Amino acid sequence: MTAWSLARKANRKRTDAIQKFVIYLILIAGAVIVLFPFLWTFSTSLKTPDQVYQIPPQMIPDPADPLNYARVLVDRPFARWMLNSLFVVVVSTVGTLLSCSLAAFAFSRLRWPLRDKLFLVLLATMMLPTQVTLIPTFILFKELGWINTYFPITLPAWFARNAFYVFLLRQFFMTIPLDLDDAARMDGASHLQVYWRIILPMSKPALGVAALMFAQFKWREFLAPLIYLNRTDSLTAAVGLRTFMDETHGTDWELMMAANIMFMLPVVIVFFFTQRYMIQGVVITGVKG
Amino acid sequence: MIRGAKRAPAAIRHGLNFRLTYKQSEALSGILMAAPWILGFLFFVAGPMIASLYLAMTRWDLFTPPRFLGLDNFHALLTDDNTFWLSFRVTTLYAVFSVPIQIAVGLALAQMLNQKIRLLGMFRSVYYLPSVLSGVSIAIMFRWIFGTQYGLLNGALKLLGIDPISWLGDPSIVLFSFILMSVWGSGANMLIYLGALQSVPTELYEAAEVDGAGSFRKFFKITVPMITPVIFFTLVNGIILSLQEFQTPFILTNGGPANASLFIVLYLYRNAFQWFKMGYASAIAWIIFFYVLVLSLLVLRSSKAWVYYEGSLKGRGE
Amino acid sequence: MHKLSRRDFLKYSSLSAFGAMVATSPWSTLAQDAVTLRLTAWGNPTEVQAREATLALYDEMQDAIDIEFIHTPGSEYMTKLQTQLAGGDYPDVMFLGNGAIEPFVARGQLLALDDYLARDNFDTSDISQQNLKLYNVDGVQYGFPVDAPNQQLFYNKTLFDAAGIDTPAADWEDESWNWDAFLEKAIALTDHEAGIWGWQVKTGFRAWWIWVTANGGTFFNDEGTECVLNSPAAVEALQFLADLIHVHEVAPPLDVASEMGSGELFQSGVTAMETWWPAIGRMRTNIADKFEWNVAPHPAGAAGKSTSGGGTGHTVSAFTQQPDESWEFLKFLISTPCVSLWTDIMGIVPPLTSVAESDVFLKPGEPPADILVFTKGNDYLRPDPRHPQFTQAQQIAQSQLERLWVGGVTAQEVCDDAVAEINRLL
Missing domain, CATH: 3.40.190.10 (Periplasmic binding protein-like II)
Structure with missing residues (x-):
């Protein structure tokens, strides 16, 4: 009996080891595929214009020209654009998390009239291509005097404008057992308290995922800031990045790529340092099914 | 007070005392908590959507007043516009393949990156990296990857002794290349699944292990069923996003060669902002809208059969 | 510099x-x-x-x-x-x-x-x-x-010298610089081993418009009621360009051209001749001292020389x-x-x-x-056709012509298809 279970354990250990090895192999191969284009981007960001147009292409530019980064920062107000983006991202992410999680709670854990019909409406708002609501929305914001301000790209976030995140959080909330709510209600907690004291703390990974995805979406958002911001100084980085590209007069790839590296660096750093907290933080608190 | 209230009509009683039944207070909380979204919808979203529906029934060149046409735009699109149907087919094919692939790859990545391995944070970051790039950077990057002579992909194939493939220049291959490219975006799904995996109770796995279940069985019998609400989300969301794909084909191929990558929103965009046909473009948008809506409703309907809600209100008197 | x-x-x-x-x-x-x-x-x-x-x-x-x-x-x-x-x-x-x-x-x-x-x-x-x-x-x-x-023909003089052939005439009135002479040079310059192409067929409207107009073709009829891209003159010009890819193999296939965005092949020294709009400043920086380059008019067709812009x-x-x-x-x-x-x-x-x-x-x-x-080419400028539906008509022609550049069809077929589709629009 013991011998048999020991053998089984050893066997399990061996298959585990093989499995781990295969996983590492896949992960490393995938990582190389994913990373290579980024290395290429980085390599291009260090080239001189004539090196960019060299065939066969050079992987390691010789001589390298780190001045491209300085030019992006000095010639164009790229640092300023990144700060603008940071402002927009922070303000609208807080708003989105609050308003969307409230709505998601209402849609997933409370019963109220028209709830399911309104949820369909909510889904439907994501289904119309934005290109055709662009002009009516522009007119609306113009009447409000919001052109050339950050209101059009931050304030709607406080009203759960991005239905995507209501939907996402609703789905996450639905994986949490309802008994928890009932128990808390029994102890006299209000619905708002259930939301704030039970569901939100239990949904840290979900909120983390939503925050990160929204922040990253907002960081990259292009169309709305393009339309509503006019002053060069007030542009966001995603729009500023596109100004390096020009089909008529040609793109300065080396500058574009240097800007690109700087554009994605903050997000990668934030992700790297938060993913552990966000994804593993909750295992400790655990969900007692 | 209570005695008096008992005699008064129910509506007045509630109005006077603010003492609501449990059901009513739940309803009130629900409406109040959804209020920000409801207000935002009424204020920011509903108006422009109605306006575009009206415009879909007009001829509008953006600058001179719209002329009402009734359903003519829809009629022309559905019966007399080959390019529309071509783009419809291209987009549908793309969605049919890219959505399941993104879900599968995302799930596989999440599963692999949800265990104790070395450099976990680094691997997670690397796989999330593509999602960080702006749409235009991805398009530019893929111009290098898919290049025929000096492209990275063909370079790799050359090492394996395979002849160069014309990824973006061959009408019969270009859509496949776009599907391949969509795998790149699986990092976002990975992140969502990673988040969802955290709420799968560990007891379930322990119990399964006692029963001698291997990793594959655990994955398909426990992990997948437990996160179906989130898989459902990525499915619906994937359909919505893939049918509205625009940025990458716009930058990378501009619909070519020979319209083989003419995604439907790209066709819409041309009508709206290049050909002064905003009314027609709005009609296209509303056809996409109904198409996505019908597909989503089908998924929603089917979800009752395969999505498992731990926190479901169903069966609680609903 | x-x-x-x-x-x-x-x-x-x-x-x-x-x-x-x-x-x-x-x-x-x-x-x-x-x-x-x-x-x-x-x-x-x-x-x-x-x-x-x-x-x-x-x-x-x-x-x-x-x-x-x-x-x-x-x-x-x-x-x-x-x-x-x-x-x-x-x-x-x-x-x-x-x-x-x-x-x-x-x-x-x-x-x-x-x-x-x-x-x-x-x-x-x-x-x-x-x-x-x-x-x-x-x-x-x-x-x-x-x-x-105005779009002109840019050429890589270093490649011409290496192949030992004369460079194209810069004189707009020199009629000896015609399509036959062009083809001859393109063939002589192409070296598949070394990855050098004599020409690149650019897919943009203004790139092929030069050849169509040089041959006496047009896009719309005078009244603007019909597209006439399937006229013999236009078809001949487009077939000539397609043959450069598929018959003479002096121009790279379409996909190679789209590799880094068309136009970047010339700056990389891969094509010996190419249609370019005069981004002279950029060209000086991007080519630097990789090779010597110069410009000339496009060769004369049946109706003389032409340029677009x-x-x-x-x-x-x-x-x-x-x-x-x-x-x-x-x-x-x-x-x-x-x-x-x-x-x-x-x-x-x-x-x-x-x-x-x-x-x-x-x-x-x-x-x-x-x-x-x-500057001398200004007199030869053939501007884009003026027509309320031109942008959309051009897009249709563009998509049809891509079939021609990819290969397997004749210019006559794609032009007939394009004309049918465009005339429905008009």
Whole structure:
């Protein structure tokens, strides 16, 4: 009996080891595929214009020209654009998390009239291509005097404008057992308290995922800031990045790529340092099914 | 007070005392908590959507007043516009393949990156990296990857002794290349699944292990069923996003060669902002809208059969 | 040369930084009652430099008008501009591609300049007349050109020398430089082993329009009621180009061309000849000393030589609140000092004859040696067809022709299909 279970354990250990090895192999191969284009981007960001147009292409530019980064920062107000983006991202992410999680709670854990019909409406708002609501929305914001301000790209976030995140959080909330709510209600907690004291703390990974995805979406958002911001100084980085590209007069790839590296660096750093907290933080608190 | 209230009509009683039944207070909380979204919808979203529906029934060149046409735009699109149907087919094919692939790859990545391995944070970051790039950077990057002579992909194939493939220049291959490219975006799904995996109770796995279940069985019998609400989300969301794909084909191929990558929103965009046909473009948008809506409703309907809600209100008197 | 351009860059950026400081200091607005005009334009970093330098110059020259520059990425410029206009948020001065002039005029968006031209007795004789006409609809002037970008044939002289063949004639009247001579050279230059191509078939409209018009073909009939791209002359020209890819194999297949965005092959030294619009400044920087290059007209077809082009111009919104000031600013933009500065930074072909004859443009000692090909080519310019449905018709032709470039069909077939589809539109 013991011998048999020991053998089984050893066997399990061996298959585990093989499995781990295969996983590492896949992960490393995938990582190389994913990373290579980024290395290429980085390599291009260090080239001189004539090196960019060299065939066969050079992987390691010789001589390298780190001045491209300085030019992006000095010639164009790229640092300023990144700060603008940071402002927009922070303000609208807080708003989105609050308003969307409230709505998601209402849609997933409370019963109220028209709830399911309104949820369909909510889904439907994501289904119309934005290109055709662009002009009516522009007119609306113009009447409000919001052109050339950050209101059009931050304030709607406080009203759960991005239905995507209501939907996402609703789905996450639905994986949490309802008994928890009932128990808390029994102890006299209000619905708002259930939301704030039970569901939100239990949904840290979900909120983390939503925050990160929204922040990253907002960081990259292009169309709305393009339309509503006019002053060069007030542009966001995603729009500023596109100004390096020009089909008529040609793109300065080396500058574009240097800007690109700087554009994605903050997000990668934030992700790297938060993913552990966000994804593993909750295992400790655990969900007692 | 209570005695008096008992005699008064129910509506007045509630109005006077603010003492609501449990059901009513739940309803009130629900409406109040959804209020920000409801207000935002009424204020920011509903108006422009109605306006575009009206415009879909007009001829509008953006600058001179719209002329009402009734359903003519829809009629022309559905019966007399080959390019529309071509783009419809291209987009549908793309969605049919890219959505399941993104879900599968995302799930596989999440599963692999949800265990104790070395450099976990680094691997997670690397796989999330593509999602960080702006749409235009991805398009530019893929111009290098898919290049025929000096492209990275063909370079790799050359090492394996395979002849160069014309990824973006061959009408019969270009859509496949776009599907391949969509795998790149699986990092976002990975992140969502990673988040969802955290709420799968560990007891379930322990119990399964006692029963001698291997990793594959655990994955398909426990992990997948437990996160179906989130898989459902990525499915619906994937359909919505893939049918509205625009940025990458716009930058990378501009619909070519020979319209083989003419995604439907790209066709819409041309009508709206290049050909002064905003009314027609709005009609296209509303056809996409109904198409996505019908597909989503089908998924929603089917979800009752395969999505498992731990926190479901169903069966609680609903 | 590289050093020099970097010094220029520093000079202009410090100049513009100074300009920005002055513009943003509180005193500048207190000191005078300046009118602010909103100028909307796109442009890459070099063009922004040129923009800022010319605006700084304008700021030095006068105090009455301030310019607010709205810079929009090029690929989405029209989306933003049309949204602004449709929403009633009108800029004063707009940078517009010449293709947008007619549709904008037809929809009442542009201010007619004729009264101002007459009032100031404004002399337009220095402006290249062919390019000025692009901003004229039915005899009414709506704007001025920024450049005169006619497409010419660029060639890699180093590759010609290596193959031991004569370079194409720079003289527009030299009829011996015809399609046969062209094919002969393209074949001689192509070296598949070394990855060198004699030619590149560019898919853009203006690239093949040169060949169609050189052969006597057109796009629409005179009345504009029918597309005639399937006429023998046009079909022959397009088949000739397709054969360069599939029969003679002197031009790379379509996908190789799209690799880094077409046009970058020439700068990489992979193609010996190529159609280019005159981004001369960029070409100097990007090619640097990798090889020697020069320009020539495209070879003569059955109807002689031809070139295509268009370019961008400055126009005034019909809804501007400051038409007088906008006109003043427009006059500055087409003035010799402004055009000189612009030409110097951008390295484009200027729309003013006086500047085109000056060293600011000619830059003696720098390539291309036969730079006069550009200005002399103005007389051979065959502009894009003018038709309300042209943008969409061109897109249809474009998609059909891509089938031809990919191969397996004849020019006659794709042209017939394109014509059928376009005529349904008309």
